[in-house]
Amino acid sequence: MGAFIVMEGIDGAGKSTQARLLAKWFEDKGYEVILTKEPTDTAFGKLIRRLVLTGGKEGIIDGSRISHEAEALLFAADRAEHVAKLIKPSLEAGKIVISDRYFYSSLAYQWARGLDLEWLIDLNRFAVRPDIVILLDLPVKESMKRINGRSIKSEFDKIAELQRRVRENYLKLAERFPEMRIVNALASVEDIHNDIVALVEHELFKD
Numbered sequence: 001m002g003a004f005i006v007m008e009g010i011d012g013a014g015k016s017t018q019a020r021l022l023a024k025w026f027e028d029k030g031y032e033v034i035l036t037k038e039p040t041d042t043a044f045g046k047l048i049r050r051l052v053l054t055g056g057k058e059g060i061i062d063g064s065r066i067s068h069e070a071e072a073l074l075f076a077a078d079r080a081e082h083v084a085k086l087i088k089p090s091l092e093a094g095k096i097v098i099s100d101r102y103f104y105s106s107l108a109y110q111w112a113r114g115l116d117l118e119w120l121i122d123l124n125r126f127a128v129r130p131d132i133v134i135l136l137d138l139p140v141k142e143s144m145k146r147i148n149g150r151s152i153k154s155e156f157d158k159i160a161e162l163q164r165r166v167r168e169n170y171l172k173l174a175e176r177f178p179e180m181r182i183v184n185a186l187a188s189v190e191d192i193h194n195d196i197v198a199l200v201e202h203e204l205f206k207d
């Protein structure tokens with residue numbers, strides 16, 4: 001049985017923690033698991049980290065900020081490679097694929113940057129749909145505590161405001177995409193893992 005599971009949520013929501021625990025849960029049951037993430041570790045992902053996600057100099061190229069459209073296209077190019085080279089072949093080989101972020105991140109974040117949601121959905125139409133998307137929902141105040149050391153102090157308010165818009169967007173997307181399931185990410189790591197396992201068992205092993 002191949003299955004595709006995605007973890008989504010604002011920065012610091014606990015996606016990588018929960019993705020790791022879920023991967024171990026499947027491995028303990030004898031499944032072959034591919035644990036992956038976006039942006040990827042390929043040349044495209046590295047380009048994104050260099051051009052878009054570079055701390056204080058975020059998105060600056062030749063002295064000016066790259067456009068949000070260019071950002072969205074870079075994320076989509078990275079995803080196209082991810083789908084073609086890793087996700088599709090792994091699913092076809094019957095593996096469990098768990099991805100920390102996927103196209104829902106583009107919808108939530110690039111929409112929050114002011115891009116048109118329908119354009120973003122069209123741009124990402126090539127992306128194979130997951131069986132289940134776990135949306136780890138966390139109040140921004142808690143996420144800012146968890147990612148505290150990572151951001152520059154003067155940028156704190158700007159980042160918190162973006163995270164607020166992104167969280168709202170995710171909750172709106174969950175009403176539109178039936179594969180999205182909201183999980184309360186304010187609980188303990190263990191309780192969240194148990195909630196995710198219950199959802200996965202219900203969705204993937206229901207027959």
Ligand SMILES: Nc1ncnc2c1ncn2[C@@H]1O[C@H](COP(=O)(O)OP(=O)(O)OP(=O)(O)O)[C@@H](O)[C@H]1O
Pocket residue numbers: 009010011012013014015016017018146147185186187188189192
């Ligand atoms: N349920 C939890 N309660 C308290 N702290 C947590 C919980 N889950 C994760 N953390 C801690 O919060 C921080 C962020 O967690 P993690 O890296 O898993 O989040 P993330 O969503 O993958 O973040 P990002 O999107 O920024 O990469 C880590 O220090 C982690 O140990």
Ligand SMILES: Cc1cn([C@H]2C[C@H](O)[C@@H](COP(=O)(O)O)O2)c(=O)[nH]c1=O
Pocket residue numbers: 011038039053075101102103105106107109110
């Ligand atoms: C895939 C994807 C990601 N982003 C943003 C979201 C986060 O702020 C960073 C990735 O950081 P992480 O610590 O590796 O999770 O990139 C985005 O804006 N659009 C996307 O499609």
